[in-house]
Amino acid sequence: MNYPGGIKKRREISSISYKNRGMNLEADLNDTNAYYREEKIAYIYKKPTPIKLVKVDYKKNLIKEGYFEKPSTTDYNGIYKGKYIDFEAKETTSKTSFPLNNIHPHQIEHIRNITIEGGISFLIVRFTTLDQTFYLSGKDFLEFIDTNTRKSIPLSYFNDKGYIIKNTLRPRLDYLKIVRQILEVE
Amino acid sequence: MNYPGGIKKRREISSISYKNRGMNLEADLNDTNAYYREEKIAYIYKKPTPIKLVKVDYKKNLIKEGYFEKPSTTDYNGIYKGKYIDFEAKETTSKTSFPLNNIHPHQIEHIRNITIEGGISFLIVRFTTLDQTFYLSGKDFLEFIDTNTRKSIPLSYFNDKGYIIKNTLRPRLDYLKIVRQILEVE
Numbered sequence: 603m604n605y606p607g608g609i610k611k612r613r614e615i616s617s618i619s620y621k622n623r624g625m626n627l628e629a630d631l632n633d634t635n636a637y638y639r640e641e642k643i644a645y646i647y648k649k650p651t652p653i654k655l656v657k658v659d660y661k662k663n664l665i666k667e668g669y670f671e672k673p674s675t676t677d678y679n680g681i682y683k684g685k686y687i688d689f690e691a692k693e694t695t696s697k698t699s700f701p702l703n704n705i706h707p708h709q710i711e712h713i714r715n716i717t718i719e720g721g722i723s724f725l726i727v728r729f730t731t732l733d734q735t736f737y738l739s740g741k742d743f744l745e746f747i748d749t750n751t752r753k754s755i756p757l758s759y760f761n762d763k764g765y766i767i768k769n770t771l772r773p774r775l776d777y778l779k780i781v782r783q784i785l786e787v788e
Numbered sequence: 789m790n791y792p793g794g795i796k797k798r799r800e801i802s803s804i805s806y807k808n809r810g811m812n813l814e815a816d817l818n819d820t821n822a823y824y825r826e827e828k829i830a831y832i833y834k835k836p837t838p839i840k841l842v843k844v845d846y847k848k849n850l851i852k853e854g855y856f857e858k859p860s861t862t863d864y865n866g867i868y869k870g871k872y873i874d875f876e877a878k879e880t881t882s883k884t885s886f887p888l889n890n891i892h893p894h895q896i897e898h899i900r901n902i903t904i905e906g907g908i909s910f911l912i913v914r915f916t917t918l919d920q921t922f923y924l925s926g927k928d929f930l931e932f933i934d935t936n937t938r939k940s941i942p943l944s945y946f947n948d949k950g951y952i953i954k955n956t957l958r959p960r961l962d963y964l965k966i967v968r969q970i971l972e973v974e
Protein backbone atom coordinates (compact mmCIF):
# COMPACT_ATOMS: atom_id res chain seq x y z
CA MET A 603 0.00 0.00 0.00
CA ASN A 604 1.06 3.54 -0.69
CA TYR A 605 0.38 6.31 1.73
CA PRO A 606 0.68 10.04 1.08
CA GLY A 607 4.11 11.40 1.98
CA GLY A 608 2.86 13.27 5.02
CA ILE A 609 1.46 10.22 6.71
CA LYS A 610 4.46 8.12 5.85
CA LYS A 611 6.68 10.71 7.48
CA ARG A 612 4.53 10.74 10.57
CA ARG A 613 4.79 6.96 10.76
CA GLU A 614 8.54 7.23 10.58
CA ILE A 615 8.68 9.76 13.38
CA SER A 616 6.39 7.61 15.43
CA SER A 617 8.67 4.67 14.83
CA ILE A 618 11.71 6.61 15.92
CA SER A 619 10.14 7.93 19.09
CA TYR A 620 8.86 4.44 19.81
CA LYS A 621 12.39 3.06 19.51
CA ASN A 622 13.73 5.78 21.77
CA ARG A 623 11.17 5.01 24.42
CA GLY A 624 12.13 1.38 24.33
CA MET A 625 15.84 1.94 24.66
CA ASN A 626 15.70 4.64 27.27
CA LEU A 627 14.49 3.22 30.53
CA GLU A 628 17.81 4.20 32.06
CA ALA A 629 17.54 7.74 30.66
CA ASP A 630 13.96 8.00 31.99
CA LEU A 631 15.10 6.90 35.43
CA ASN A 632 18.10 9.22 35.51
CA ASP A 633 15.83 12.09 34.53
CA THR A 634 13.26 11.08 37.15
CA ASN A 635 15.89 10.76 39.89
CA ALA A 636 17.28 14.18 38.97
CA TYR A 637 13.74 15.55 39.29
CA TYR A 638 13.31 13.93 42.72
CA ARG A 639 16.59 15.49 43.85
CA GLU A 640 15.79 18.94 42.47
CA GLU A 641 12.39 18.89 44.16
CA LYS A 642 13.98 17.50 47.36
CA ILE A 643 11.64 14.52 47.27
CA ALA A 644 14.20 11.70 47.38
CA TYR A 645 17.90 11.04 46.82
CA ILE A 646 18.25 8.01 44.61
CA TYR A 647 21.24 7.33 42.37
CA LYS A 648 22.36 4.79 39.84
CA LYS A 649 25.50 3.08 41.07
CA PRO A 650 28.48 3.17 38.73
CA THR A 651 29.21 -0.17 37.05
CA PRO A 652 32.05 -1.87 38.92
CA ILE A 653 35.22 -2.01 36.84
CA LYS A 654 38.21 -4.25 37.31
CA LEU A 655 41.26 -2.05 36.84
CA VAL A 656 44.22 -3.69 35.12
CA LYS A 657 46.46 -0.83 33.90
CA VAL A 658 46.20 2.61 35.46
CA ASP A 659 48.39 5.68 35.08
CA TYR A 660 47.57 7.34 38.37
CA LYS A 661 49.61 10.47 37.58
CA LYS A 662 47.42 11.12 34.56
CA ASN A 663 44.28 9.81 36.33
CA LEU A 664 44.02 7.54 33.26
CA ILE A 665 42.69 4.00 33.00
CA LYS A 666 44.50 2.19 30.17
CA GLU A 667 42.96 -1.24 30.67
CA GLY A 668 39.87 -2.23 32.60
CA TYR A 669 36.99 -4.65 32.38
CA PHE A 670 33.33 -4.30 33.30
CA GLU A 671 32.36 -6.58 36.16
CA LYS A 672 28.97 -8.07 36.97
CA PRO A 673 27.34 -6.05 39.74
CA SER A 674 26.64 -8.02 42.92
CA THR A 675 23.88 -5.65 43.99
CA THR A 676 21.09 -3.82 42.20
CA ASP A 677 21.74 -0.72 40.09
CA TYR A 678 19.79 1.91 42.00
CA ASN A 679 19.57 2.82 45.65
CA GLY A 680 18.91 5.75 47.90
CA ILE A 681 16.61 7.33 50.43
CA TYR A 682 12.97 8.39 50.48
CA LYS A 683 11.46 9.74 53.71
CA GLY A 684 14.26 8.15 55.72
CA LYS A 685 13.61 4.74 54.23
CA TYR A 686 16.02 2.70 52.18
CA ILE A 687 15.04 2.35 48.50
CA ASP A 688 16.65 -0.31 46.31
CA PHE A 689 15.76 -1.44 42.82
CA GLU A 690 16.86 -2.97 39.57
CA ALA A 691 15.60 -1.74 36.19
CA LYS A 692 15.39 -3.93 33.11
CA GLU A 693 13.94 -3.85 29.64
CA THR A 694 12.74 -6.72 27.53
CA THR A 695 11.59 -6.83 23.93
CA SER A 696 9.41 -9.87 24.70
CA LYS A 697 5.67 -9.33 24.46
CA THR A 698 4.77 -12.17 26.79
CA SER A 699 7.29 -12.60 29.60
CA PHE A 700 10.36 -11.25 31.36
CA PRO A 701 13.38 -13.60 31.01
CA LEU A 702 14.93 -14.27 34.41
CA ASN A 703 18.46 -14.52 33.00
CA ASN A 704 18.29 -10.72 33.12
CA ILE A 705 18.83 -10.86 36.88
CA HIS A 706 22.02 -12.47 38.22
CA PRO A 707 21.86 -14.89 41.17
CA HIS A 708 23.86 -12.39 43.29
CA GLN A 709 21.25 -9.77 42.59
CA ILE A 710 18.42 -12.11 43.59
CA GLU A 711 20.25 -12.76 46.85
CA HIS A 712 20.64 -9.02 47.31
CA ILE A 713 16.93 -8.39 46.71
CA ARG A 714 16.16 -11.08 49.30
CA ASN A 715 18.49 -9.51 51.87
CA ILE A 716 17.08 -6.02 51.37
CA THR A 717 13.49 -7.25 51.56
CA ILE A 718 14.14 -9.12 54.82
CA GLU A 719 16.01 -6.12 56.28
CA GLY A 720 12.92 -3.96 55.71
CA GLY A 721 14.02 -1.97 52.70
CA ILE A 722 11.72 -0.87 49.91
CA SER A 723 12.92 -3.27 47.26
CA PHE A 724 11.49 -3.66 43.77
CA LEU A 725 12.06 -4.20 40.08
CA ILE A 726 11.14 -1.81 37.31
CA VAL A 727 10.55 -3.85 34.16
CA ARG A 728 9.71 -2.30 30.82
CA PHE A 729 8.20 -4.37 28.03
CA THR A 730 9.51 -2.14 25.27
CA THR A 731 7.42 -3.63 22.46
CA LEU A 732 4.24 -3.09 24.49
CA ASP A 733 5.51 0.21 25.87
CA GLN A 734 4.43 -0.83 29.35
CA THR A 735 6.50 -0.31 32.46
CA PHE A 736 5.81 -2.22 35.66
CA TYR A 737 6.73 -1.92 39.31
CA LEU A 738 7.07 -5.37 40.88
CA SER A 739 7.86 -5.54 44.60
CA GLY A 740 10.88 -7.54 45.75
CA LYS A 741 8.49 -9.68 47.80
CA ASP A 742 6.36 -10.62 44.78
CA PHE A 743 9.45 -11.14 42.63
CA LEU A 744 10.90 -13.55 45.21
CA GLU A 745 7.57 -15.33 45.61
CA PHE A 746 7.64 -16.09 41.89
CA ILE A 747 11.27 -17.25 41.99
CA ASP A 748 10.64 -19.45 45.03
CA THR A 749 7.50 -21.15 43.74
CA ASN A 750 8.30 -21.55 40.05
CA THR A 751 10.82 -23.36 37.93
CA ARG A 752 10.03 -21.20 34.91
CA LYS A 753 12.85 -19.23 33.34
CA SER A 754 10.73 -16.17 32.77
CA ILE A 755 7.99 -14.26 34.56
CA PRO A 756 4.85 -14.07 32.39
CA LEU A 757 3.32 -10.69 31.65
CA SER A 758 0.15 -11.87 33.42
CA TYR A 759 2.09 -12.03 36.70
CA PHE A 760 3.07 -8.37 36.28
CA ASN A 761 -0.56 -7.51 35.54
CA ASP A 762 -1.72 -9.42 38.63
CA LYS A 763 0.90 -8.47 41.19
CA GLY A 764 2.65 -5.44 39.74
CA TYR A 765 1.67 -1.83 39.17
CA ILE A 766 1.87 0.08 35.92
CA ILE A 767 4.14 3.10 36.03
CA LYS A 768 2.79 5.61 33.56
CA ASN A 769 4.97 7.63 31.21
CA THR A 770 4.51 11.23 32.24
CA LEU A 771 6.11 14.53 31.40
CA ARG A 772 7.71 15.51 34.67
CA PRO A 773 8.99 13.31 36.14
CA ARG A 774 9.11 10.91 33.23
CA LEU A 775 8.53 7.80 35.31
CA ASP A 776 7.07 8.56 38.72
CA TYR A 777 7.79 5.26 40.47
CA LEU A 778 7.66 6.85 43.92
CA LYS A 779 3.93 7.35 43.36
CA ILE A 780 3.64 3.56 43.60
CA VAL A 781 5.91 3.47 46.65
CA ARG A 782 3.66 6.03 48.36
CA GLN A 783 0.53 3.97 47.56
CA ILE A 784 2.12 0.83 48.99
CA LEU A 785 3.37 2.59 52.13
CA GLU A 786 -0.13 3.98 52.77
CA VAL A 787 -1.70 0.55 52.53
CA GLU A 788 0.82 -1.03 54.92
CA MET B 789 71.32 2.62 71.19
CA ASN B 790 71.63 -1.02 70.30
CA TYR B 791 68.86 -3.48 71.10
CA PRO B 792 69.08 -7.25 70.97
CA GLY B 793 67.98 -8.64 67.60
CA GLY B 794 64.67 -9.90 68.89
CA ILE B 795 63.51 -6.58 70.20
CA LYS B 796 64.64 -4.76 67.10
CA LYS B 797 62.67 -7.18 64.95
CA ARG B 798 59.59 -6.67 67.07
CA ARG B 799 59.95 -2.94 66.68
CA GLU B 800 60.05 -3.34 62.94
CA ILE B 801 56.94 -5.48 62.87
CA SER B 802 55.19 -3.00 65.09
CA SER B 803 56.14 -0.26 62.70
CA ILE B 804 54.82 -2.18 59.70
CA SER B 805 51.55 -3.05 61.35
CA TYR B 806 51.23 0.56 62.47
CA LYS B 807 51.65 1.69 58.90
CA ASN B 808 49.16 -0.87 57.64
CA ARG B 809 46.57 0.23 60.12
CA GLY B 810 47.01 3.79 58.95
CA MET B 811 46.62 3.01 55.28
CA ASN B 812 43.79 0.59 55.58
CA LEU B 813 40.64 2.32 56.70
CA GLU B 814 39.04 1.19 53.45
CA ALA B 815 40.16 -2.41 53.99
CA ASP B 816 38.85 -2.31 57.57
CA LEU B 817 35.50 -1.03 56.35
CA ASN B 818 35.23 -3.57 53.53
CA ASP B 819 36.01 -6.31 56.02
CA THR B 820 33.48 -4.92 58.50
CA ASN B 821 30.75 -4.59 55.86
CA ALA B 822 31.42 -8.17 54.73
CA TYR B 823 31.00 -9.25 58.37
CA TYR B 824 27.71 -7.36 58.67
CA ARG B 825 26.45 -9.07 55.52
CA GLU B 826 27.56 -12.54 56.58
CA GLU B 827 25.90 -12.10 59.95
CA LYS B 828 22.81 -10.60 58.28
CA ILE B 829 23.14 -7.45 60.39
CA ALA B 830 23.23 -4.84 57.63
CA TYR B 831 23.82 -4.49 53.89
CA ILE B 832 26.24 -1.67 53.30
CA TYR B 833 28.51 -1.41 50.26
CA LYS B 834 31.21 0.85 48.96
CA LYS B 835 30.11 2.40 45.70
CA PRO B 836 32.42 1.95 42.73
CA THR B 837 34.34 5.08 41.76
CA PRO B 838 32.59 6.73 38.81
CA ILE B 839 34.63 6.50 35.62
CA LYS B 840 34.27 8.55 32.47
CA LEU B 841 34.55 6.11 29.58
CA VAL B 842 36.34 7.39 26.49
CA LYS B 843 37.33 4.31 24.48
CA VAL B 844 35.53 1.02 24.97
CA ASP B 845 35.68 -2.23 23.03
CA TYR B 846 32.26 -3.59 24.00
CA LYS B 847 32.82 -6.89 22.18
CA LYS B 848 35.81 -7.61 24.40
CA ASN B 849 34.17 -5.94 27.43
CA LEU B 850 37.39 -3.89 27.51
CA ILE B 851 37.92 -0.29 28.58
CA LYS B 852 40.86 1.18 26.64
CA GLU B 853 40.62 4.73 27.91
CA GLY B 854 38.82 6.08 30.94
CA TYR B 855 39.22 8.68 33.64
CA PHE B 856 38.33 8.66 37.32
CA GLU B 857 35.66 11.19 38.16
CA LYS B 858 35.01 12.96 41.42
CA PRO B 859 32.11 11.27 43.19
CA SER B 860 29.08 13.51 43.74
CA THR B 861 27.86 11.43 46.67
CA THR B 862 29.52 9.68 49.58
CA ASP B 863 31.39 6.40 49.17
CA TYR B 864 29.29 4.07 51.31
CA ASN B 865 25.59 3.46 51.60
CA GLY B 866 23.12 0.77 52.46
CA ILE B 867 20.49 -0.43 54.88
CA TYR B 868 20.39 -1.22 58.60
CA LYS B 869 17.07 -2.20 60.19
CA GLY B 870 15.17 -0.68 57.27
CA LYS B 871 16.92 2.65 57.67
CA TYR B 872 19.11 4.34 55.12
CA ILE B 873 22.80 4.50 56.07
CA ASP B 874 25.17 6.84 54.27
CA PHE B 875 28.75 7.77 55.07
CA GLU B 876 32.10 8.98 53.85
CA ALA B 877 35.39 7.59 55.21
CA LYS B 878 38.62 9.55 55.25
CA GLU B 879 42.09 9.33 56.69
CA THR B 880 44.41 12.09 57.68
CA THR B 881 48.03 12.00 58.83
CA SER B 882 47.52 15.24 60.75
CA LYS B 883 47.72 14.97 64.54
CA THR B 884 45.65 18.06 65.21
CA SER B 885 42.87 18.51 62.65
CA PHE B 886 40.98 17.07 59.68
CA PRO B 887 41.48 19.15 56.51
CA LEU B 888 38.14 19.96 54.91
CA ASN B 889 39.53 19.85 51.36
CA ASN B 890 39.13 16.07 51.83
CA ILE B 891 35.38 16.48 51.29
CA HIS B 892 34.16 17.94 48.00
CA PRO B 893 31.38 20.58 47.96
CA HIS B 894 29.08 18.10 46.17
CA GLN B 895 29.60 15.63 48.99
CA ILE B 896 28.80 18.25 51.63
CA GLU B 897 25.58 19.01 49.75
CA HIS B 898 24.82 15.28 49.63
CA ILE B 899 25.40 14.91 53.39
CA ARG B 900 23.03 17.83 53.95
CA ASN B 901 20.33 16.28 51.74
CA ILE B 902 20.58 12.88 53.41
CA THR B 903 20.50 14.39 56.90
CA ILE B 904 17.39 16.45 56.11
CA GLU B 905 15.70 13.44 54.46
CA GLY B 906 16.09 11.49 57.71
CA GLY B 907 18.95 9.19 56.76
CA ILE B 908 21.66 8.05 59.14
CA SER B 909 24.48 10.16 57.76
CA PHE B 910 27.99 10.37 59.18
CA LEU B 911 31.71 10.60 58.55
CA ILE B 912 34.30 8.08 59.65
CA VAL B 913 37.59 9.91 60.08
CA ARG B 914 40.81 8.19 61.04
CA PHE B 915 43.75 10.13 62.40
CA THR B 916 46.33 7.60 61.26
CA THR B 917 49.26 9.02 63.21
CA LEU B 918 47.24 8.89 66.43
CA ASP B 919 45.59 5.62 65.40
CA GLN B 920 42.21 7.00 66.42
CA THR B 921 39.04 6.57 64.38
CA PHE B 922 36.01 8.78 64.93
CA TYR B 923 32.34 8.68 64.05
CA LEU B 924 31.03 12.20 63.45
CA SER B 925 27.33 12.57 62.64
CA GLY B 926 26.32 14.43 59.48
CA LYS B 927 24.46 16.91 61.70
CA ASP B 928 27.56 17.75 63.75
CA PHE B 929 29.72 17.88 60.62
CA LEU B 930 27.32 20.37 59.00
CA GLU B 931 27.08 22.42 62.17
CA PHE B 932 30.84 22.88 62.06
CA ILE B 933 30.82 23.79 58.36
CA ASP B 934 27.96 26.25 58.81
CA THR B 935 29.38 28.07 61.83
CA ASN B 936 33.10 28.12 61.00
CA THR B 937 35.32 29.59 58.35
CA ARG B 938 38.19 27.25 59.30
CA LYS B 939 39.60 24.99 56.63
CA SER B 940 39.95 22.03 58.97
CA ILE B 941 38.03 20.48 61.84
CA PRO B 942 40.20 20.37 64.97
CA LEU B 943 40.70 17.07 66.77
CA SER B 944 39.04 18.62 69.83
CA TYR B 945 35.76 18.87 67.88
CA PHE B 946 35.89 15.13 67.18
CA ASN B 947 36.59 14.51 70.85
CA ASP B 948 33.66 16.74 71.88
CA LYS B 949 31.02 15.78 69.32
CA GLY B 950 32.22 12.51 67.83
CA TYR B 951 32.51 8.95 69.08
CA ILE B 952 35.63 6.80 69.03
CA ILE B 953 35.24 3.62 67.00
CA LYS B 954 37.54 1.05 68.53
CA ASN B 955 39.71 -1.31 66.49
CA THR B 956 38.42 -4.77 67.24
CA LEU B 957 39.00 -8.24 65.89
CA ARG B 958 35.65 -9.08 64.35
CA PRO B 959 34.33 -6.91 62.95
CA ARG B 960 37.42 -4.73 62.65
CA LEU B 961 35.60 -1.43 62.99
CA ASP B 962 32.14 -1.81 64.49
CA TYR B 963 30.65 1.55 63.53
CA LEU B 964 27.07 0.25 63.79
CA LYS B 965 27.64 -0.02 67.54
CA ILE B 966 27.69 3.80 67.53
CA VAL B 967 24.62 3.95 65.27
CA ARG B 968 22.74 1.70 67.73
CA GLN B 969 23.72 3.93 70.67
CA ILE B 970 22.52 7.03 68.85
CA LEU B 971 19.23 5.42 67.75
CA GLU B 972 18.50 4.35 71.35
CA VAL B 973 19.03 7.88 72.66
CA GLU B 974 16.74 9.46 70.03
